[in-house]
Amino acid sequence: MVRAPCCEKMGLKKGPWTPEEDQILINYIQLYGHGNWRALPKQAGLLRCGKSCRLRWINYLRPDIKRGNFTREEEDTIINLHEMLGNSPLALDRLLFYPPGDCSFFVLTVWSAIAARLPGRTDNEIKNVWHTHLKKRLKQKQQQEPVINNHSNANHVTARSEICSGASTPDRQDSTTTSSDMSSVTSSAANNACVKTEPSSSENNHDSLVEIDENFWTEVLSAENSGISIEDSNDRFSAVGGADPLSIVEFQSSLDAFRPGSTLCDNTDFWFNLFTKAGDFSEMLPEIL
């Protein structure tokens, strides 16, 4: 595949946008929308590449952009979600969705997933805040807290389980387990992940972890309806969606084709939190809720 040449052609401007350029872009999009970013600058009379126009609009000019400092709650949300989702490509393994009636996967990437939870904030802004403020804050927090874990896989998996459920109980997160740790667990344990399957007496018991086997897929994919099925042993959450069945083998081979050796997030709390707390997901997957 040949890459389209980057817009460095003669006459195309780079660097900071002027108020005049902003106004031209706003006026044009308000009138005609932004169906084709590549064609837009030419039609609007801007000496910019489409990519630059898109970025400027999405990250700065959009009317629903929220300005000003991040609140403590927003920062906490970012930290919690970042812990939960990780920031390495491997973390994508935990963000795969099989939407009902469709044979493709949803892949929601980390910063945009976080942005979806913070109305008016852009992924770029969140990324910047993470790199400039929150990473430092987290590091300081980690230095204050003594390391209590050794680095056995079992501990990692346990911590992961807790982080997966951490959206509702952020204080329980294990700060000694980093996102990359999470990713390594996910990838190295491909198709051999651990899952909390025990119908434990206490729903907060995250230590009951067993090796995943084919039964897990049976649980995840409802036999009748396929789509996604999340079943909690306490009936706290149970959902089945879609009408386009795939066998477990088909599902796994699709997954392997997409990213060899990958696995779904295997923690029911993780899915529970995603589906019940992320409005965007609710819209994407209405049949599930």
Place this chain on the structure above:
DNA sequence: AAGTTGCGCAACCGCGTGCCC
């Protein structure tokens, strides 16, 4: 007051992916 350093943020870059032909 002038020079240096550090920080924050807007913008850019390269890559992966989906869609269309």
Place this chain on the structure above:
DNA sequence: CGGGCACGCGGTTGCGCAACT
């Protein structure tokens, strides 16, 4: 089926400004 195009993403850069020496 493969090539080309458009889009969206994460990572990175670089400018402007404030704080510090």
